[in-house]
Amino acid sequence: MPSYVLMRILESSPDRYDRGVRILTLGRLEGVYERLASRIKPGQRVLDIGCGTGALTIRAAMRGARVKAIDINPRMLEIAGKKIEEVALTHRVELCEMGVAELDTEAAESYDAVMAGLCFSELSEDELCYALREIMRILKPGGLLLIADEVVPRNPLKRVITLLIRLPLLLIAYLLTQTTTRAIKNLPEKVEGAGFIMESMRLSRMEDFVEIVARKPGG
Numbered sequence: 452m453p454s455y456v457l458m459r460i461l462e463s464s465p466d467r468y469d470r471g472v473r474i475l476t477l478g479r480l481e482g483v484y485e486r487l488a489s490r491i492k493p494g495q496r497v498l499d500i501g502c503g504t505g506a507l508t509i510r511a512a513m514r515g516a517r518v519k520a521i522d523i524n525p526r527m528l529e530i531a532g533k534k535i536e537e538v539a540l541t542h543r544v545e546l547c548e549m550g551v552a553e554l555d556t557e558a559a560e561s562y563d564a565v566m567a568g569l570c571f572s573e574l575s576e577d578e579l580c581y582a583l584r585e586i587m588r589i590l591k592p593g594g595l596l597l598i599a600d601e602v603v604p605r606n607p608l609k610r611v612i613t614l615l616i617r618l619p620l621l622l623i624a625y626l627l628t629q630t631t632t633r634a635i636k637n638l639p640e641k642v643e644g645a646g647f648i649m650e651s652m653r654l655s656r657m658e659d660f661v662e663i664v665a666r667k668p669g670g
């Protein structure tokens with residue numbers, strides 16, 4: 452779904468983020484997040500990285516997890532806070548204005564699961580490697596890493612088609628926000644390279660979007 456490039460525009464207007472995402476993804480992201488959140492169990496301690504307006508956070512809290520949800524955008528956190536209040540889940544969620552760069556402040560082996568929905572594609576290559584290393588450290592042995600994000604297709608034809616569709620969208624997003632997202636190259640290899648065991652991986656038909664369930668060894 453090359454339309455994910457336009458997420459940056461939606462982020463600059465958080466009030467419209469949820470509606471915009473539903474339209475851009477034709478509602479498909481909801482199914483992806485439901486599947487990922489179905490891995491969360493009651494009582495688990497969960498970290499949502501780049502929580503945005505709380506799509507994954509709320510799903511995990513509804514399943515009985517205690518969630519720490521972090522994001523660098525205070526306006527996204529504000530909307531997440533309102534939504535969490537509306538569904539009466541404030542007792543299960545801690546919202547923090549905090550970036551990936553601060554993950555080293557989290558205690559080792561303190562989370563049962565870490566989730567990241569469409570956040571890794573907003574990180575630099577170095578930040579992503581750092582994030583994966585830190586997630587490995589802060590997860591308990593056997594803990595889960597749940598990712599949904601845009602990736603560069605492996606198939607050369609699909610790569611070219613996706614690039615051609617992405618380019619004008621990239622330009623629009625950049626002109627409006629001076630930032631852009633970056634489809635991730637070789638994400639599964641990066642996850643495995645950080646020491647995780649791949650439990651399941653689901654690619655979109657165009658191979659430009661992936662859902663990953665990976666596990667820290669042990670437990």
Ligand SMILES: C[S@@+](CC[C@H](N)C(=O)[O-])C[C@H]1O[C@@H](n2cnc3c(N)ncnc32)[C@H](O)[C@@H]1O
Pocket residue numbers: 458462500501502503504505506507521522523524527549550551552567568569570573574
């Ligand atoms: C496309 S939104 C996705 C939000 C949410 N996970 C969802 O799926 O609806 C990406 C989010 O990542 C956040 N983000 C980007 N870079 C970050 C960083 N370095 N640390 C923490 N959050 C970050 C953005 O502020 C934004 O809210």
